[in-house]
Amino acid sequence: MNVGPGQFAVLSAAVFAIGIYGVLARHHPLGVAMSIGLLFAAPVIAIVGFTHAVDGPPAFGDAVAAFAIVVASCICSLGFALIMLLWRRTGRADIDALGDLEG
Amino acid sequence: MTPNAVAFYAIAVLIVLAAGAAAGLPSLRRAGYAGAAVIVLMAVLELISGAYALAVVQLVVPGVAAGVVVLVLRRDIYRGLVTGPVLPERFWIAAPIAIGTAAVLVITLAVVGNGWYPGNLGVLLPAYHNGASLVTVLHYRTPYALAIGVVVVVVTIGAALVIGRPSADEQTLDQMLEQRRQREDLARRRRQDREQGRRRPAGNDS
Numbered sequence: 001m002n003v004g005p006g007q008f009a010v011l012s013a014a015v016f017a018i019g020i021y022g023v024l025a026r027h028h029p030l031g032v033a034m035s036i037g038l039l040f041a042a043p044v045i046a047i048v049g050f051t052h053a054v055d056g057p058p059a060f061g062d063a064v065a066a067f068a069i070v071v072a073s074c075i076c077s078l079g080f081a082l083i084m085l086l087w088r089r090t091g092r093a094d095i096d097a098l099g100d101l102e103g
Numbered sequence: 104m105t106p107n108a109v110a111f112y113a114i115a116v117l118i119v120l121a122a123g124a125a126a127g128l129p130s131l132r133r134a135g136y137a138g139a140a141v142i143v144l145m146a147v148l149e150l151i152s153g154a155y156a157l158a159v160v161q162l163v164v165p166g167v168a169a170g171v172v173v174l175v176l177r178r179d180i181y182r183g184l185v186t187g188p189v190l191p192e193r194f195w196i197a198a199p200i201a202i203g204t205a206a207v208l209v210i211t212l213a214v215v216g217n218g219w220y221p222g223n224l225g226v227l228l229p230a231y232h233n234g235a236s237l238v239t240v241l242h243y244r245t246p247y248a249l250a251i252g253v254v255v256v257v258v259t260i261g262a263a264l265v266i267g268r269p270s271a272d273e274q275t276l277d278q279m280l281e282q283r284r285q286r287e288d289l290a291r292r293r294r295q296d297r298e299q300g301r302r303r304p305a306g307n308d309s
Contacts, residue, residue, distance in 0.1 A: 003111045006212055011115045013208030015122050015141075021201030022126030025193050030185065034138045035126050037165075041145060044161075045118075052106070052152035062157045062237040063245050069160055070252045073168040074259035080172045081266040087184045088273065 008049020016042035028093055029083040033076055040072030106151045114151070118144045131185050139169060156237035175267065 015038055022035025044065050051061025087093055121144060124137035142165050149158040176185055241249045269277070 003106050003108050006215065007111065007115070009212045010209050011118065013212055014119050014205060017201045017205030017208065018119070018122040018126050020204055021197045024197030024200055025127070027193070028131060030131055031126075031134060034134060037138060038122050038125060038141065041122075041141060045145065045148070048149055048152055048154055048157065052149075052154055060240055060244070062154050063240045063248060065154070065157055066160045066237065066241070067248050067252050069157075070164055071255060073165045074255050076165075077168045077172065077259055077263055078266070081263040084175065084181060084184070085266050087181060088269070091183075093184050 005046075005049045009046050012042045012046035012049070015045060027095055029086065029095055030080070030093070032095060033079040033083060036079065037072065037076045040068070040075070044068050044072075106148075106153075110151050111148070114144055114148050118148065135169075135173075142166070142169075154237075 019035050019038030019042060022038060023032055026032045026035060047061055047065040047068065051065075083093075118141060121137045121140040125134050125141060128134040128137060142161065146158040146161040149155075149161055175181065
């Protein structure tokens, strides 16, 4: 039984759907940020599958995936920093607290 | 390199389980562990697929970012941020949407299999398909992507420092809160001493 890009794409879709569930269901901003991390991780799985599940040296796809990983890590880190700032300013760990921000 | 089927399916099941735990566990601490497991399992998946350098990137970059976040979250001021279980409250809205998305994507991709996929990126872009390693490609073929990645990391570190640094009004507020806490503590101790003095029998005064 061979593993092709289709199997990687199915796994990527499953992780993406789980990430969507986390973003919509979670009320805590840290949980939402972790779920957004899952949304970013899903395309990386697909890219790895597209470039490695066939024969040949696919370093260009690896470069795309590496760039995606770096950008996703940076975005999630900034999200965590903003959540900590929100916690310090409001003392609330709740997505609804974002609706009270003004300015 | 085509990955081994048994290893792929085993790791795929573990990735789905860990992702489900990261998105659905009430305890944020355990959800964080599950998220770390997803990162490690993705690195293992990349290893068995032959993307060795990418596996290192997958472990190092999110690992460093998560380590810094964990170190900051250990400070006293953020203690209330991660304590206590937080149940996903909008389950009934989120579950149908996620299941619908999963059904559309997973069933479609599973039914069509590999037939829809035209081929390797290297086939589409022959100039990049000559056996170069990831480091070589980043260095010589896509230096702009590498430079942009480095700039993004530097800007992120700077922005996180600016966001995380307590502002002047926060420092003033912290000082006021600390002084108030000390005053309240002193008043409480005086009150306790007075109450103990009233309860003490008159004959014991010596």
